[in-house]
Amino acid sequence: xxxxxxxxxxLLCTTTAMAATKTVTVTVTNPSAFExxxxxxxxxxxxxxxxxxxRLDGREIPCQLDDLDDDGEFDELAFLTDMKxxxxxxxxxxxxxxxxxxxxxxxxxxxxxxxxxxxxxxxLKHQEIKSVTFPKETNPYNYIFPHGAVxxxxxxxxxxxxxxxQSIDYYGHRTxxxxxxxxxxxxxKEQKEAGSGDDVxxxxxxxxxxxLHGWNGKTAVMFENVRNxxxxxxxxxxxxxxxDISNKGWRPVEGRKPVDITTRYILYAxxxxxxxxxxxxxxxxxxxxxxxxxDIVEGSEEFTDKAGLRGCWGTACAGNNPKVYDIHTVxxxxxxxxxxxxxxxxxxxxxxxxxxxAYVQVAGTDSDKLNYWFTVTCDMESFGFKDSKEWFAYxxxxxxxxxxxxxxxRSND
Numbered sequence: 001x002x003x004x005x006x007x008x009x010x011l012l013c014t015t016t017a018m019a020a021t022k023t024v025t026v027t028v029t030n031p032s033a034f035e036x037x038x039x040x041x042x043x044x045x046x047x048x049x050x051x052x053x054x055r056l057d058g059r060e061i062p063c064q065l066d067d068l069d070d071d072g073e074f075d076e077l078a079f080l081t082d083m084k085x086x087x088x089x090x091x092x093x094x095x096x097x098x099x100x101x102x103x104x105x106x107x108x109x110x111x112x113x114x115x116x117x118x119x120x121x122x123x124l125k126h127q128e129i130k131s132v133t134f135p136k137e138t139n140p141y142n143y144i145f146p147h148g149a150v151x152x153x154x155x156x157x158x159x160x161x162x163x164x165x166q167s168i169d170y171y172g173h174r175t176x177x178x179x180x181x182x183x184x185x186x187x188x189k190e191q192k193e194a195g196s197g198d199d200v201x202x203x204x205x206x207x208x209x210x211x212l213h214g215w216n217g218k219t220a221v222m223f224e225n226v227r228n229x230x231x232x233x234x235x236x237x238x239x240x241x242x243x244d245i246s247n248k249g250w251r252p253v254e255g256r257k258p259v260d261i262t263t264r265y266i267l268y269a270x271x272x273x274x275x276x277x278x279x280x281x282x283x284x285x286x287x288x289x290x291x292x293x294x295d296i297v298e299g300s301e302e303f304t305d306k307a308g309l310r311g312c313w314g315t316a317c318a319g320n321n322p323k324v325y326d327i328h329t330v331x332x333x334x335x336x337x338x339x340x341x342x343x344x345x346x347x348x349x350x351x352x353x354x355x356x357x358a359y360v361q362v363a364g365t366d367s368d369k370l371n372y373w374f375t376v377t378c379d380m381e382s383f384g385f386k387d388s389k390e391w392f393a394y395x396x397x398x399x400x401x402x403x404x405x406x407x408x409x410r411s412n413d
Contacts (some may be wrong), residue, residue, distance in 0.1 A: 026090070056060075152180045214250075245262070292360040294359075311332060
């Protein structure tokens with residue numbers, strides 16, 4: 001009798017373990033005749049998944065489970081892979097409903113904080129938060145550290161200003177090392193001498209690296225006319241960092257129905273480009289939209305294919321005070337898919353102080369969604385580009401890869 005009970009107990013344990021772990025096969029195919037690095041592979045998961053393990057040819061690959069809607073349940077699994085031309089890779093993904101999430105070294109970093117305003121403190125203690133909402137009457141610029149939500153990997157860093165502009169600022173790296181957690185976007189003289197990164201771009205009253213705004217035919221329409229604004233650090237980890245920037249009741253065109261808009265910025269490890277996913281609360285065929293890149297300085301070199309790809313290269317002071325900020329050469333690029341791209345344009349806000357002008361991509365959508373990408377480089381990088389010729393060649397190759405994504409298929413064993 002004892003042996004029978006032991007057998008039944010063992011069988012129940014085996015059955016429970018089988019039910020708690022599910023294996024999924026994910027096949028990724030590179031259809032192109034060129035290699036790809038750090039290819040994002042993203043798949044939805046069920047609410048009951050608690051941990052995941054990804055293996056390629058028996059080798060474990062770092063992965064990341066993300067709760068995208070803050071309901072306490074994971075929604076997506078993401079991992080990265082390098083691929084040869086025309087290569088097919090088969091991954092075994094084990095999804096568990098009982099195990100704790102596996103731990104890997106973080107490559108990406110997301111942060112937003114409440115500024116410590118204690119002038120007597122020897123070291124400021126900014127309080128980290130995950131999300132913050134402001135009514136339209138509030139200007140939080142001097143109360144949020146460092147003036148907006150931050151995202152970073154080992155190649156590039158960005159912040160999204162928390163005021164009505166919501167411009168995207170660029171933090172360059174000297175080496176492949178994330179360091180905004182130490183510098184706070186404002187490195188000291190000692191940190192810069194030790195090789196830290198630094199703020200390298202002056203965004204002025206423009207899109208910066210690639211924010212989304214409205215468009216009135218001459219200039220960008222920002223987010224003054226809203227009910228409230230929210231910035232959220234959704235997730236960070238070994239694979240990607242995600243920021244959500246939301247505006248409730250945005251009315252970029254007087255007399256038309258307001259709309260809620262959430263702009264999601266996704267930065268993957270090993271990438272200098274950012275994927276932008278935009279969700280509206282209704283279809284916005286009646287709202288002219290725009291994105292773009294700051295015209296770094298008068299006389300900067302520009303590139304366009306007049307089909308959604310735009311780039312520039314120029315040298316200017318990284319801020320509004322030459323005594324404080326260094327001079328840097330910066331390359332910017334933006335790619336808007338054909339179905340959303342409308343036209344190239346350019347604007348200046350009429351101010352004498354540069355750079356308050358931008359290379360504009362006029363955009364639009366008949367639905368409630370829109371997406372595009374932006375990318376950056378600067379002269380600080382030991383791993384970057386030496387001149388505009390190299391940068392513009394990279395932009396063409398970058399768009400070619402965006403236009404021919406890898407093919408991802410999954411099946412259950």
